[in-house]
Amino acid sequence: MATVERVLGKSIKRREDPRFITGRGTYVDDVKLPGTTWAAFVRSPHAHARIKKIDTAAALKHPGVVAIFTGKDMTGVNSLPCGWLLPELKVPPHMPLASDAARCVGDPVAIVIAESHDAAEDAAEKVKVTWEVLPAVSATDKATAKGSTQIHEVAPSNTAFTWQIGDAAAVETAFRGAARVVKKKIVNQRLVANPMEPRACLASYDRATGDLTLWVTSQNPHVHRLLMCAFVLGIPEHKVRVIAPDVGGAFGSKIFLYNEETICSWATKQIKRPVRWTSSRREAFLTDAHGRDHVTEAEMAFDAQGKIVGLRVKTIANMGAYLSTFAPAVPTYLYATLLNGVYTIPAIHAHVTGVFTNTTPVDAYRGAGRPEAAYLLERMIDAGAAALKLDPADIRKKNFIPKFENGFQTQVALNYDSGNYAAAFDKLLGMLDYKKFRSEQQAARKQGRLLGLGFSTYIEACSIAPSKVVGSLGAQAGLYESGKVRVHPTGGITVYTGSHSHGQGHETTFSQLVADELGVPMESVEIVHGDTGAIPFGMGTYGSRSGSVGGTALLMSLQKIKEKGKKIAAHLLEASPSDIEYTNGQFQVKGFPGKAVPFGQVALTAYVPHNYPAGLEPGLEETSFYDPSNFCFPFGAHACVVEIDRDTGQVKIVRYLAVDDVGNVMNPMIVDGMVHGGIAQGVGQALCEGAVYDDGQLVTGSMMDYALPKADMLPMYETDRTVTPTLVNPLGVKGAGETGTIAATPAVMNAVVDALAPLGVDHIETMPLTAGRVWTIMQSAKR
Amino acid sequence: MYPAAFEYHAPTSVKDALKLLDKLDDAKLLAGGHSLIPMMKLRLAQPKHLIDLGKIKGLAGIKEEKGVFTVGAMTTHWEVESSKPIKAKVPVVSETAAVIGDPAVRNKGTIGGSLAHADPAADMPATAIALGFEFVCEGAKGKRTVKADDWFKGLMTTAVKDNEVLTTIRIPVSGPGSGACYMKFPHPASRFAIVGVCAAVTVDKSGVCKKVGVGVTGAGTKAVRAKGVEAALLNKKLDAATIEAAAQKAADGVDVQPDLQGSVEYKAHLCRVFARRALEAALKRAQG
Numbered sequence A: 001m002a003t004v005e006r007v008l009g010k011s012i013k014r015r016e017d018p019r020f021i022t023g024r025g026t027y028v029d030d031v032k033l034p035g036t037t038w039a040a041f042v043r044s045p046h047a048h049a050r051i052k053k054i055d056t057a058a059a060l061k062h063p064g065v066v067a068i069f070t071g072k073d074m075t076g077v078n079s080l081p082c083g084w085l086l087p088e089l090k091v092p093p094h095m096p097l098a099s100d101a102a103r104c105v106g107d108p109v110a111i112v113i114a115e116s117h118d119a120a121e122d123a124a125e126k127v128k129v130t131w132e133v134l135p136a137v138s139a140t141d142k143a144t145a146k147g148s149t150q151i152h153e154v155a156p157s158n159t160a161f162t163w164q165i166g167d168a169a170a171v172e173t174a175f176r177g178a179a180r181v182v183k184k185k186i187v188n189q190r191l192v193a194n195p196m197e198p199r200a201c202l203a204s205y206d207r208a209t210g211d212l213t214l215w216v217t218s219q220n221p222h223v224h225r226l227l228m229c230a231f232v233l234g235i236p237e238h239k240v241r242v243i244a245p246d247v248g249g250a251f252g253s254k255i256f257l258y259n260e261e262t263i264c265s266w267a268t269k270q271i272k273r274p275v276r277w278t279s280s281r282r283e284a285f286l287t288d289a290h291g292r293d294h295v296t297e298a299e300m301a302f303d304a305q306g307k308i309v310g311l312r313v314k315t316i317a318n319m320g321a322y323l324s325t326f327a328p329a330v331p332t333y334l335y336a337t338l339l340n341g342v343y344t345i346p347a348i349h350a351h352v353t354g355v356f357t358n359t360t361p362v363d364a365y366r367g368a369g370r371p372e373a374a375y376l377l378e379r380m381i382d383a384g385a386a387a388l389k390l391d392p393a394d395i396r397k398k399n400f401i402p403k404f405e406n407g408f409q410t411q412v413a414l415n416y417d418s419g420n421y422a423a424a425f426d427k428l429l430g431m432l433d434y435k436k437f438r439s440e441q442q443a444a445r446k447q448g449r450l451l452g453l454g455f456s457t458y459i460e461a462c463s464i465a466p467s468k469v470v471g472s473l474g475a476q477a478g479l480y481e482s483g484k485v486r487v488h489p490t491g492g493i494t495v496y497t498g499s500h501s502h503g504q505g506h507e508t509t510f511s512q513l514v515a516d517e518l519g520v521p522m523e524s525v526e527i528v529h530g531d532t533g534a535i536p537f538g539m540g541t542y543g544s545r546s547g548s549v550g551g552t553a554l555l556m557s558l559q560k561i562k563e564k565g566k567k568i569a570a571h572l573l574e575a576s577p578s579d580i581e582y583t584n585g586q587f588q589v590k591g592f593p594g595k596a597v598p599f600g601q602v603a604l605t606a607y608v609p610h611n612y613p614a615g616l617e618p619g620l621e622e623t624s625f626y627d628p629s630n631f632c633f634p635f636g637a638h639a640c641v642v643e644i645d646r647d648t649g650q651v652k653i654v655r656y657l658a659v660d661d662v663g664n665v666m667n668p669m670i671v672d673g674m675v676h677g678g679i680a681q682g683v684g685q686a687l688c689e690g691a692v693y694d695d696g697q698l699v700t701g702s703m704m705d706y707a708l709p710k711a712d713m714l715p716m717y718e719t720d721r722t723v724t725p726t727l728v729n730p731l732g733v734k735g736a737g738e739t740g741t742i743a744a745t746p747a748v749m750n751a752v753v754d755a756l757a758p759l760g761v762d763h764i765e766t767m768p769l770t771a772g773r774v775w776t777i778m779q780s781a782k783r
Numbered sequence B: 001m002y003p004a005a006f007e008y009h010a011p012t013s014v015k016d017a018l019k020l021l022d023k024l025d026d027a028k029l030l031a032g033g034h035s036l037i038p039m040m041k042l043r044l045a046q047p048k049h050l051i052d053l054g055k056i057k058g059l060a061g062i063k064e065e066k067g068v069f070t071v072g073a074m075t076t077h078w079e080v081e082s083s084k085p086i087k088a089k090v091p092v093v094s095e096t097a098a099v100i101g102d103p104a105v106r107n108k109g110t111i112g113g114s115l116a117h118a119d120p121a122a123d124m125p126a127t128a129i130a131l132g133f134e135f136v137c138e139g140a141k142g143k144r145t146v147k148a149d150d151w152f153k154g155l156m157t158t159a160v161k162d163n164e165v166l167t168t169i170r171i172p173v174s175g176p177g178s179g180a181c182y183m184k185f186p187h188p189a190s191r192f193a194i195v196g197v198c199a200a201v202t203v204d205k206s207g208v209c210k211k212v213g214v215g216v217t218g219a220g221t222k223a224v225r226a227k228g229v230e231a232a233l234l235n236k237k238l239d240a241a242t243i244e245a246a247a248q249k250a251a252d253g254v255d256v257q258p259d260l261q262g263s264v265e266y267k268a269h270l271c272r273v274f275a276r277r278a279l280e281a282a283l284k285r286a287q288g
């Protein structure tokens, strides 16, 4: 019998793409129910204002209006929860509809429900809100200033939390003995996620059964259900089904429980009709959780040879107007715990203040905390190289943690799984032809050209776990995953995964895993995700956890299937189960290739158990929950070459190189896609993206003002990989969803600083590096 | 967003359109809809009536007579961009149309709509000024022609009156020894012009500038003629130094507006940079 071709690790084309690219996907907005009503929200135009009165009389008379509710109507409904409680965290109420005051532009104060989208929008304009406008604060570093407006009663000085990690005394000592200390202000600007599909929901209450079904753009429908039922609406979970069908991108912004789906879920029960809401792009800018927004003072101390001896970090992190679902975790456990980077840093201390401002809430956005950490470290090590007149490649090599295969304890709590940082960097230098580049740069500089190279040697933490540990750190949820495998009588397989695909390609990679493990064709495998009615439970997809956690849960179930199959096969073959092995889609007696039964026959036997082992349950279906023992830590080395137009300040990326190590690779094409998109997003932050507030008004609130990276800004990437499998999970996969975003931003920034070095520039505080900003820096440098 | 409710009218002649304009309260003409409809979707504009010019025969199309192109107001950017006669005789007009938005925008947006709308960051206005377009407006009392210099009045306001339709744009063909170029520094988000400069020069055999037009868009509240630059070039022998010196005057008379993309100094500087680049390219074409 021919061996079945292995598919895991192959660049199989994405099975889901034909559906997407021919417009046959089913997104929330495509789900049609009879009798559906449309919701529009009345939102605050003010950054901070007391609500004196809401007059709905005129709006109620608008033709087609079904109902209008304000916060006062939502009795018995609780605040939206914060799912990560730091010690002494100030958790202000975050009511789905604000009824006392609005605290950011876009804060919803009423829902207008009508027979059509137009009627809802028109009537919403007729709701008259009497506001008492209050002073607002939007700047991260001004929130706690004396005299700033107080946003929440429970949070004096607008401080949500102060938090620290590391050893302050050890840092103090290290700094005292240091040969050189570099100190820089580092601003990691606020970003807007902007997935292609805006958020949407459709809530439908069934009068007959009392069940509620919510279709929602979610990365984690079970988490949505849990938070909404248990914390806000007080409905038992078994009466609620949450479905996240095809979801068109998220980048973190669809993890969180938002006001809109909560209000629609409540409202459908009031009016006994389905209620739909789909965000406009303008609403998306104002209400999707934003990302990043740190202002940091960082100090890095070096010995005379350029070895890092200490790092001190003080960060103010903007939480926005309320605490979004996982907001407090991002600038603490997902940021400061990564400040060891890929370097040996004997002493680290980080202090973080989370502040409230009159801005859209900030939460996890692709990378979430890790890009901020990598950006800081990569900027600081380059600043150190400049101060010590060292080559940025040499200073990195001097400081890399040496190769390790099973465990490295950092100064900031984490224990890295496996790493070989110098190897990835060496590979990058080879691809770059580093020496040659530097001589070309010399020549270019002589001609007055501004050519620069930036490195970024980063680490990231994926698939955060185990549940016990994250629980002790404040998470209100576990971080395991479930995977259920149902083998049908005729051998077809349906997989139910708690991971959720919104661009990651699970339908392909998980099918590959099943096909490879069971030796069956991919076509006989179906992947089901995103439905609490079908899937046991799921923590969802974010933080590059699907392959490592969801994939492993699935693998565990596949192994159980094989174990049970061996018992059935042994019975059929009249052998002992311990003598049965599974190869090429067959159960066979070890050493007797002829004595075998195919997988399909075992499946059929499991469901038609006429000739069946005594005491064995019929059926072939297994469920597993996997709670990893540790995070996984992908890493890599990126390089960016830029040239700056002296006339305009425009930065042009000439080359972009990436060597990533994501452990074992399940589908290289999908990983490449992730890396490519991630780099584009990282470049976007460096060169053009940025949410700008002016006195609480978002001035970059549309695609006309907020610049996303475009294809013509990017060169052809030069990418490669090293492979250092993790020992944390049996697949050896680490996670590939965020590496590009984490790595690219500092690579571009370091390249621009390097290009401007002949003008005396050694640091730039603020991104994005728009042409205007770069030109202004060039002018002041010349002076 | 959804626009507020409005009534839609589709006249089939300019006369009927004018009648509707006269009769209806709060009516707007609709051309390609690529400026007006986005504003309506954001509810920044909420006209009660839209009068669609799309069904009127004869409002679109490109003709050439006696050294002048007549381009119907409803001619799309794409038709302008791809027109063989325009490419052959006034290539800069095709080039300007080609850098407006993306293909979808160019397939719907019209030259008349763009010039009537007069977005301060629109591209075609710079070229209209540099080449000296003429604008034919039709009202109840008949037609009148407005010169480019009298067309752009202020922020999104032009010489066309509320009860008129811009029907035709006249584009003069320059004689031998002429060259022109439009150069744009696009906004990273919208790709409209942060600054755009169109330069058109005619030189004699010895390289002396006999005719020059320079239009600047993007930087201020409306597109303007860079008179200082023109004066510094006219009747001078054009070389790098002359151009460089003349370009220094490109921001004179521009009410430069600062925004997130740059300060007043920066945008004024960009006017000079792009004036120089556009002039250099125009001269090369004139001589080449």
Ligand SMILES: Cc1cc2nc3c(=O)[nH]c(=O)nc-3n(C[C@H](O)[C@H](O)[C@H](O)COP(=O)(O)OP(=O)(O)OC[C@H]3O[C@@H](n4cnc5c(N)ncnc54)[C@H](O)[C@@H]3O)c2cc1C
Residues within 6 Å of the ligand: B028, B029, B030, B031, B032, B033, B034, B035, B036, B037, B038, B053, B073, B074, B099, B100, B101, B102, B105, B108, B109, B110, B111, B112, B113, B114, B115, B116, B117, B119, B121, B122, B123, B124, B160, B164, B165, B166, B167, B190, B191, B192, B193
């Ligand atoms: C995504 C996007 C990108 C764009 N990028 C660019 C760009 O890079 N550069 C650029 O220059 N433009 C850009 N535009 C604008 C585009 O060129 C528009 O098509 C143009 O500005 C308006 O033309 P229109 O035919 O669409 O006019 P409409 O939107 O239909 O009308 C615009 C205004 O002009 C009036 N009007 C239209 N026709 C007449 C007429 N014949 N007589 C009197 N009044 C009239 C209307 O009443 C209305 O007030 C962009 C637009 C979009 C949507």
